[in-house]
Amino acid sequence: MRTIMHVDMDAFFAAVEVLDHPEYAGKPLIIGGRKDSPRGVVSTASYEARKYGVHSALPISKAAFLCPDGIFIPGRMARYQEMSRQVHEIFPEFSPLVEPLSIDEAFLDMSGCEHFYSSLEEMGRSLKQRIREKTGLTASVGIAPNKFLAKLASDWRKPDGLLVLRPEDVEGFLIDLPVGKLWGVGQKSEAILHKLGLHYVRDILPHSLTWLQEKVGSALGSQIYYLARGIDERPVVPETEAQSIGHEITFSEDQDNPSFLRQQLAQMGEKVGWRLREQGLYARTVSIKVRFYDFKTITRSHTLNYSFNDDDTIFREALHLLEQIKLQPVRLLGVTVSNFSVGAQLSLFSSHNQPASQVNELMDSINRKFSPGAITKGRTLLTDD
Numbered sequence: 096m097r098t099i100m101h102v103d104m105d106a107f108f109a110a111v112e113v114l115d116h117p118e119y120a121g122k123p124l125i126i127g128g129r130k131d132s133p134r135g136v137v138s139t140a141s142y143e144a145r146k147y148g149v150h151s152a153l154p155i156s157k158a159a160f161l162c163p164d165g166i167f168i169p170g171r172m173a174r175y176q177e178m179s180r181q182v183h184e185i186f187p188e189f190s191p192l193v194e195p196l197s198i199d200e201a202f203l204d205m206s207g208c209e210h211f212y213s214s215l216e217e218m219g220r221s222l223k224q225r226i227r228e229k230t231g232l233t234a235s236v237g238i239a240p241n242k243f244l245a246k247l248a249s250d251w252r253k254p255d256g257l258l259v260l261r262p263e264d265v266e267g268f269l270i271d272l273p274v275g276k277l278w279g280v281g282q283k284s285e286a287i288l289h290k291l292g293l294h295y296v297r298d299i300l301p302h303s304l305t306w307l308q309e310k311v312g313s314a315l316g317s318q319i320y321y322l323a324r325g326i327d328e329r330p331v332v333p334e335t336e337a338q339s340i341g342h343e344i345t346f347s348e349d350q351d352n353p354s355f356l357r358q359q360l361a362q363m364g365e366k367v368g369w370r371l372r373e374q375g376l377y378a379r380t381v382s383i384k385v386r387f388y389d390f391k392t393i394t395r396s397h398t399l400n401y402s403f404n405d406d407d408t409i410f411r412e413a414l415h416l417l418e419q420i421k422l423q424p425v426r427l428l429g430v431t432v433s434n435f436s437v438g439a440q441l442s443l444f445s446s447h448n449q450p451a452s453q454v455n456e457l458m459d460s461i462n463r464k465f466s467p468g469a470i471t472k473g474r475t476l477l478t479d480d
């Protein structure tokens with residue numbers, strides 16, 4: 096039997112703000128925009144603000160209506176990322192098998208580590224305590240025989256919660272669970288299940304696997320059949336070796352000036368190209384990541400039919416991808432290359448690579464002598480075109 100631990104920070108962005116501004120402690124705090132911000136949405140709210148019905152993804156205007164005395168803050172993504180890094184650095188102290196899930200949560204496979212602790216509860220407490228000591232923040236932890244149950248358990252007693260689910264507790268724990276809480280059941284599937292009269296796990300249990308599959312399709316049918324019984328065999332998948340090289344930048348203010356964004360892409364393209372060449376790699380795919388003012392995040396990729404390692408190709412492709420996106424104020428921008436090979440694989444029809452590579456070689460040798468970034472191309476200087 097496996098022992099899986101799921102950890103999720105409490106009201107993460109809001110908790111970081113309270114850490115940095117103790118005067119906010121105990122107050123309704125809403126992150127995502129100023130109170131009069133016309134288009135912002137809430138990224139998170141302190142537990143005090145949640146009492147007023149404020150939650151993630153709610154328009155700021157609605158939050159201001161529900162909680163007029165709340166403290167509204169636009170948010171500081173770079174700071175949250177820094178704290179996230181500190182939290183994620185702790186997990187490998189507890190297990191070699193860590194699957195980071197998001198900015199504030201991870202799965203740890205603790206199988207075989209049980210005997211280091213007097214009980215599973217003590218295992219959970221020691222992780223919570225370590226996080227608190229290092230960061231000053233509270234986390235909620237769930238421990239269970241699989242990922243599905245561990246994630247439910249960490250959510251159960253939030254904030255600052257700890258719940259251990261043992262096999263004998265599982266049936267009782269699941270029976271009153273709404274079907275929408277089953278992993279993989281989104282709003283659409285939930286509506287379908289409700290129409291069939293399936294509202295809680297206990298409504299699913301009497302039905303056979305084939306009945307469920309006939310009604311809701313084979314994949315969802317089998318998923319809910321097994322999850323309703325607390326069965327989930329998904330392994331904890333640790334982050335693998337770098338499959339991509341990327342750079343991203345969080346702006347202190349949202350940006351919608353195309354020439355500024357273009358210059359940022361050029362700068363990141365040069366950094367990515369430099370690292371690619373330093374590792375002797377060629378890539379075939381360029382991706383960009385754009386997070387908008389409302390934290391909505393999109394990625395776009397393009398794969399070429401030849402390999403490249405020059406800044407020009409990275410910049411040109413990244414810019415092309417950016418130009419296809421409907422621009423709203425941008426909070427974060429990133430460029431990544433992937434799909435590596437060790438040698439160049441030139442396109443038969445393309446002359447892209449050769450001339451640029453000589454410029455890159457020259458730039459790299461200068462940058463290696465001085466500091467990276469000592470020499471850059473003209474387009475990384477801001478222009479007003």
Ligand code: TTP
Pocket residue numbers: 103104105106107108109137138139140151152198199253254390
């Ligand atoms: P969550 O862990 O979902 O939420 P939380 O940590 O704020 O609160 P909880 O105690 O319930 O875990 O998300 C982590 C952070 O991600 C959250 O602090 C802000 C950000 N976030 C958004 O920006 N937008 C969103 O819609 C959600 C759900 C989260």
Ligand code: MG
Pocket residue numbers: 103104105106107199
């Ligand atoms: Mg959280």
